[in-house]
Amino acid sequence: MRAFEHNLVRLIIAANLTAPLVHAGDLVIGADVSASVALVSSQDYADAVAQQVYRKVITMEYGDRVVLKTLGDGGIQHVKGQSLQITRQMPPQRAASQVAAAIRDFPNRGQSESSTNVLGFLENNRFDCTSEGAAVWLLTDAIEQSAEVSGNALLQGKPLPAPFAQTLEGCEVVMIGVGRLAGGGTLPRSQLQALKTAWTDWLTLAGATTITLQVNP
Numbered sequence: 001m002r003a004f005e006h007n008l009v010r011l012i013i014a015a016n017l018t019a020p021l022v023h024a025g026d027l028v029i030g031a032d033v034s035a036s037v038a039l040v041s042s043q044d045y046a047d048a049v050a051q052q053v054y055r056k057v058i059t060m061e062y063g064d065r066v067v068l069k070t071l072g073d074g075g076i077q078h079v080k081g082q083s084l085q086i087t088r089q090m091p092p093q094r095a096a097s098q099v100a101a102a103i104r105d106f107p108n109r110g111q112s113e114s115s116t117n118v119l120g121f122l123e124n125n126r127f128d129c130t131s132e133g134a135a136v137w138l139l140t141d142a143i144e145q146s147a148e149v150s151g152n153a154l155l156q157g158k159p160l161p162a163p164f165a166q167t168l169e170g171c172e173v174v175m176i177g178v179g180r181l182a183g184g185g186t187l188p189r190s191q192l193q194a195l196k197t198a199w200t201d202w203l204t205l206a207g208a209t210t211i212t213l214q215v216n217p
Helices: 002-015 043-057 092-104 118-123 151-155 189-205
Strands: 027-032 065-071 081-085 135-139 172-176 210-214
Touching (some): 027 043, 043 135, 065 092, 065 118, 118 135, 189 210
Parallel strands (some): 027 065, 172 210
């Protein structure tokens, strides 16, 4: 019964995904702030990620939008963030500086989610990537840990549950920090490969056309 109710909830969510989070030219950044990620535990790492994001945002054009949201065990329910549109009052360099500053501040916030739920973020949003330039960046160790997924099983080669819809159709998806450990270093090679395979397969099924999985920024 619980499985039936869970599937029903997913169908209801899918039916109500009417307003896309990302449009043509937009950059949506989902920052995993669970306790397991280096983004909230290492200032050097947060600085490096912020620099990569800065380099991306300064290439954006007037009318484009950059959206920064945090995600954790609550998925979309716990998302908080900001949205900046590139205008004459908010030129690319200013927007890039603001977003980079927010990312650099993650280690100083003193707050983190208890686990990683990237799937909740990706499945409970609709991304309109039908036009050139739209992208979804995920700042996460990619070790999914939620009601549906065991992180340990994932690292042993168990696939992620299939997406219920192609919510990322046509999207460029970049994951930064895959397998990066909060205490420094990375996962063993076999576990890192299992993680990359699971996410590549899932993102492909979800419709992503370009997939980049980075361990380090």
